[in-house]
Amino acid sequence: MKVIIIIPTYNEKGNIERLIEILQNDVFPNIKNHQMHILVVDDSSPDKTADVVEQLTKKYKNLHLLNNGNKLGLGAAYVRGMNTAIEKLGAEVMFEMDADLSHDPKKVPEFLQKIDEGYDMVIGTRYSQGGSIPSNWGIIRKIYSVFGNLLVKAILMRFWIHDWTGGFRALRKEVFLKEKKELTSFRGYTFQVSFLHKAVRDGFKVAEVPIHFTDRTLGRSKIAPKEYIAELLTYVVAARFWELVYSPFLKYAITGFTGYIINAVGLEYFYRQGFHPSIAGAIGAELSIIWNFVINNFWAFNQYKITNPLKILVKFPQFNLVSFGSLIIISAILAVGNYFFGPASRQIFLVIAIGFFVIPYSYSMYNIFIWKRWHISFLSGLQKMVG
Numbered sequence: 001m002k003v004i005i006i007i008p009t010y011n012e013k014g015n016i017e018r019l020i021e022i023l024q025n026d027v028f029p030n031i032k033n034h035q036m037h038i039l040v041v042d043d044s045s046p047d048k049t050a051d052v053v054e055q056l057t058k059k060y061k062n063l064h065l066l067n068n069g070n071k072l073g074l075g076a077a078y079v080r081g082m083n084t085a086i087e088k089l090g091a092e093v094m095f096e097m098d099a100d101l102s103h104d105p106k107k108v109p110e111f112l113q114k115i116d117e118g119y120d121m122v123i124g125t126r127y128s129q130g131g132s133i134p135s136n137w138g139i140i141r142k143i144y145s146v147f148g149n150l151l152v153k154a155i156l157m158r159f160w161i162h163d164w165t166g167g168f169r170a171l172r173k174e175v176f177l178k179e180k181k182e183l184t185s186f187r188g189y190t191f192q193v194s195f196l197h198k199a200v201r202d203g204f205k206v207a208e209v210p211i212h213f214t215d216r217t218l219g220r221s222k223i224a225p226k227e228y229i230a231e232l233l234t235y236v237v238a239a240r241f242w243e244l245v246y247s248p249f250l251k252y253a254i255t256g257f258t259g260y261i262i263n264a265v266g267l268e269y270f271y272r273q274g275f276h277p278s279i280a281g282a283i284g285a286e287l288s289i290i291w292n293f294v295i296n297n298f299w300a301f302n303q304y305k306i307t308n309p310l311k312i313l314v315k316f317p318q319f320n321l322v323s324f325g326s327l328i329i330i331s332a333i334l335a336v337g338n339y340f341f342g343p344a345s346r347q348i349f350l351v352i353a354i355g356f357f358v359i360p361y362s363y364s365m366y367n368i369f370i371w372k373r374w375h376i377s378f379l380s381g382l383q384k385m386v387g
Contacts, residue, residue: 002035003112003170004085005095008068008077009040012099013047016040017056022105024060031109033116037062037089040099041081043071064089074167075191079183082176094176096169096192102214103168110209111170120175120204123161123196124168130210131163137215148232152193155236156243158200161208165232167192168211175199190231197239203304203372251300252363258295259288260354263330267350277346278335285330289323296366304371315370322365326358333357 005023009016020038028036038060042050044067053065066084068077078096085091093115097103103124114122125131126145133145145165152164179198186194200206244250266284271277293316297305306315330353337349 001033001092001115002037002090003093003095004037004039004089004091005097005108006039006041006078006081006085007097007099008043008074008081009045009049009053009099010043010071011045011047011049013045013049013052015100016049017052019099019101019105020053020056020060020063022101023108024063027105027108028062031112034093034112035062037064037091039064039066039081039085039089041066041068041077041084043068043077073191075183075186078191079180082173082180086173086176092173094171094173096167096171098167104211104214107168107209107211108170114207114209115170115172117207118205119207121171121196121199121206122169123163123206123208124166124211125163125208126166126211126213128162128208128210132212134213134215151233152236155240156197157240158197161196161200161206163208164193164196166211166213169196171199175204178202178204186235190235193232194235194239197236201243248300248303249363252296252366253359255292255295255300256354256359256362259292260350262291263288263354264347264350267346271343271346277338277343278331281334281346281350282327282331285323285327286320289320289326292323292362293319296371301366301371306371319366319370322369323362325365326362329353329357329361 007016007019020040023036023038040050040053040063042053042065044050050065050067053063057063057065066081068080082091082094085094093112095108095111097105107124111122111124126133127149133142137145149163149165153159153161156164158164179195179202182198183191183195196206263281263284266287267277267280270280270283273280275283297312306312330350333349333353334346337345337352341349
């Protein structure tokens, strides 16, 4: 595959030559199954960074320079760089990499290995085992970095992504082409979070590679921490709000509520027919499972709906198997309620079972194993087994 490493620059004259030489002489010779290129996107750096790169293009034919005009920010540089990489250079895979050597270029082969394994996007993570941030950072900078990342994880509720705010990534061109219309408004560093969020939201497979983030030795960081945190908070809160409004979860909740009505009616009917509350609850739950499968497939998860009749015949038993956990939860909680408080408590304990246990359990299982909106690395083998 043709791989383009995109490096945005602004006043990086002291770093860019060293980075290019490391990539060309120490990294690329060890990569045999890909065509490696570098695209530097310069925002008219006053220190003449572009002149340094221009000279190096005479030495390296796989080095390209894009003058980005006025300084428009990191996001704008990446969007223009990726468009150029795809349209003019024929990129199939692209990297995001900082010019200041804070991202170890020798990790590039590990990213490409994940791409070769079938992942759509690979992110360098500082916050998982094997990764780190600089020990010499001051306490304030560490707080900004760690807090900013935790903030994104907590609000977006995607805890399996360990590093939302990092900028060392590899991605297939299909990811950018799918998301680019929504990325043009993010010119600054919020671009990184928004891009990853949209890729995860749309079901692209994301892998992580632990990295040791190294502080720059030359030049100054372009991040203004307070403004960055403010922009980040604004984005993630708004994104989460609209995600909840339009996402399958709201439809799932409505479907679940109607399923609860069916479950409650079934529980009451079969209890009055002489069944034990736990058995009546299990029958009602199975009726609601049938309802939930049909409505979730054709409405709540319609973007991923299963239409092939044969596949429906395969998926429905899987749905029942996954939902068997819901039956166990409901039956167990109703049995406990009946034991301690008597059969009159059955409807109260049904609400407790569904509201606090069944909803989070079933929503997670549906997304992972039935409609497969969520791709989780350590469960990928099991996801493949269920088809």
